[in-house]
Amino acid sequence: DLFLSESSNTESSDDAGIQELDESSDEDDYNFCDTRQSFSDSAASPDLRMKHSNSSNDVQQYDHNFVESRSGKGENECLLLPPKRRTKLPEPVEKEKGVSLWSMIKDNVGKDLTRVCLPVYFNEPISSLQKCFEDLEYSHLLDRAYDYGLKGNSVMRTLCVAAFAVSGYASSDGRPCKPFNPLLGETYEADFPENGIRFFSEKVSHHPMVMACHCEGRGWKFWGESNVKSKFWGQTIQLDPVGVLTLEFDDGEIFKWSKVTTTINNLIIGRLYCHHHGTMKISGNRQHSCKLTFKQQSFLERNPRQVQGVVEDIGGTKVATLRGKWDESLYCNVTNDGVNSSAESTLLWEKHEPPTNPTRYNLSSFAITLNELTPNLKEKLPPTDSRLRPDQRHLENGEYDKANSEKLRLETRQRMARKMQDNGWKPRWFDRDTEDGAFHYTGGYWEAREQRKWDGCRDIFGELPDK
Numbered sequence: 001d002l003f004l005s006e007s008s009n010t011e012s013s014d015d016a017g018i019q020e021l022d023e024s025s026d027e028d029d030y031n032f033c034d035t036r037q038s039f040s041d042s043a044a045s046p047d048l049r050m051k052h053s054n055s056s057n058d059v060q061q062y063d064h065n066f067v068e069s070r071s072g073k074g075e076n077e078c079l080l081l082p083p084k085r086r087t088k089l090p091e092p093v094e095k096e097k098g099v100s101l102w103s104m105i106k107d108n109v110g111k112d113l114t115r116v117c118l119p120v121y122f123n124e125p126i127s128s129l130q131k132c133f134e135d136l137e138y139s140h141l142l143d144r145a146y147d148y149g150l151k152g153n154s155v156m157r158t159l160c161v162a163a164f165a166v167s168g169y170a171s172s173d174g175r176p177c178k179p180f181n182p183l184l185g186e187t188y189e190a191d192f193p194e195n196g197i198r199f200f201s202e203k204v205s206h207h208p209m210v211m212a213c214h215c216e217g218r219g220w221k222f223w224g225e226s227n228v229k230s231k232f233w234g235q236t237i238q239l240d241p242v243g244v245l246t247l248e249f250d251d252g253e254i255f256k257w258s259k260v261t262t263t264i265n266n267l268i269i270g271r272l273y274c275h276h277h278g279t280m281k282i283s284g285n286r287q288h289s290c291k292l293t294f295k296q297q298s299f300l301e302r303n304p305r306q307v308q309g310v311v312e313d314i315g316g317t318k319v320a321t322l323r324g325k326w327d328e329s330l331y332c333n334v335t336n337d338g339v340n341s342s343a344e345s346t347l348l349w350e351k352h353e354p355p356t357n358p359t360r361y362n363l364s365s366f367a368i369t370l371n372e373l374t375p376n377l378k379e380k381l382p383p384t385d386s387r388l389r390p391d392q393r394h395l396e397n398g399e400y401d402k403a404n405s406e407k408l409r410l411e412t413r414q415r416m417a418r419k420m421q422d423n424g425w426k427p428r429w430f431d432r433d434t435e436d437g438a439f440h441y442t443g444g445y446w447e448a449r450e451q452r453k454w455d456g457c458r459d460i461f462g463e464l465p466d467k
């Protein structure tokens with residue numbers, strides 16, 4: 001019985017890996033009080049157009065909608081209502097059916113994971129471009145880092161940056177499905193004024209598969225590319241990320257790092273899980289740098305998923321330590337900042353609570369919002385946005401047969417991508433820097449969106465031109 005999830009599952013082999021959907025929770029309400037944020041400093045999002053949609057899908061538009069708060073000192077504080085985002089995926093239209101993963105991959109051992117075509121059943125309704133944005137769920141750590149730096153606390157700034165670099169892994173826990181491999185030229189935008197950030201990504205190369213992204217926040221910019229070298233060896237897949245992530249604060253401080261190795265285990269039998277291991281060097285251009293170690297998981301490890309780190313100054317003196325788990329929380333100890341040298345640990349970061357209705361994809365509450373398409377948003381998107389990809393949309397709706405046939409159609413179409421690349425195809429929004437070889441955002445996306453002028457954006461999800 002070579003089904004994907006044999007352990008800890010009570011399902012029959014027919015529908016192995018499928019969890020009963022929790023329909024008990026109808027609670028769809030966003031608690032505005034907790035998420036309300038002061039937007040006095042809204043540099044990150046010049047167009048503060050707020051969307052407000054509820055489950056019945058009617059959309060209201062709020063332009064510069066400020067709500068006055070009369071609590072407190074009698075002063076009227078300016079607060080902005082965040083867009084109301086969905087809290088669960090749509091109910092699936094069809095019943096899911098189980099498929100043996102092993103029957104799909106047995107002929108591909110030793111090959112590149114990205115070249116293996118799997119039926120849509122193994123996909124989650126998120127593209128890899130959207131998955132890049134999942135790394136920014138805890139972007140408030142970068143806002144904090146910026147503030148600490150301004151106040152001259154460079155140690156705490158570095159610790160917050162390190163916590164951010166680890167926090168991106170939190171959502172990879174218990175996710176058994178593969179994100180959609182975007183088409184060449186596919187893009188994804190995420191305008192999250194409630195988090196003070198605006199993100200954009202594009203698939204810039206098909207062979208090798210490379211995605212570039214760019215994010216602007218309050219006091220910082222973050223960019224990089226995601227490109228993994230993968231090999232699978234039957235029971236496990238090893239992913240080695242290539243490429244550098246860069247974080248630049250508005251005051252000129254820059255941090256650079258690369259991601260660690262990820263291993264996906266139990267592909268054939270057992271419960272699928274991944275772990276992250278190796279060393280991550282977060283190097284700064286000013287006083288401090290940080291070295292993080294994601295512990296190698298051993299068979300006998302009682303305390304898995306541990307991360308440890310040290311912050312060093314330019315002379316190599318250890319000034320702070322950090323420890324915790326990438327799927328839970330991180331604590332720091334500042335050992336020598338010249339002012340205090342307390343032995344007490346301070347909480348730096350903690351993972352958000354999981355949603356009440358996780359479904360078999362096990363998306364985080366943040367991830368659930370990423371593929372939402374409101375009529376208001378649809379009007380503004382370029383034809384290349386992941387939200388418009390038909391097979392992914394069908395999967396999200398639980399229309400598996402339609403999803404599969406659309407996926408096949410798009411994959412056939414995608415086989416021309418290599419030819420396109422050889423014929424000099426260039427990404428629309430990123431450019432390869434001749435000096436460092438990295439992709440840089442050339443700008444203009446949000447400006448084009450403002451005018452709905454999508455020149456040079458092809459309808460990549462449509463029919464083949466010659467058919």
Ligand SMILES: CC(C)CCC[C@@H](C)[C@H]1CC[C@H]2[C@@H]3CC=C4C[C@@H](O)CC[C@]4(C)[C@H]3CC[C@]12C
Nearest residue numbers: 122172175176177178179228241259262264274
């Ligand atoms: C064969 C199928 C059904 C197995 C499912 C594989 C899932 C668990 C795999 C497929 C692609 C993988 C992702 C590919 C790339 C990255 C970037 C890396 O820096 C962190 C891990 C991360 C985010 C991986 C997490 C695990 C992942 C989502």
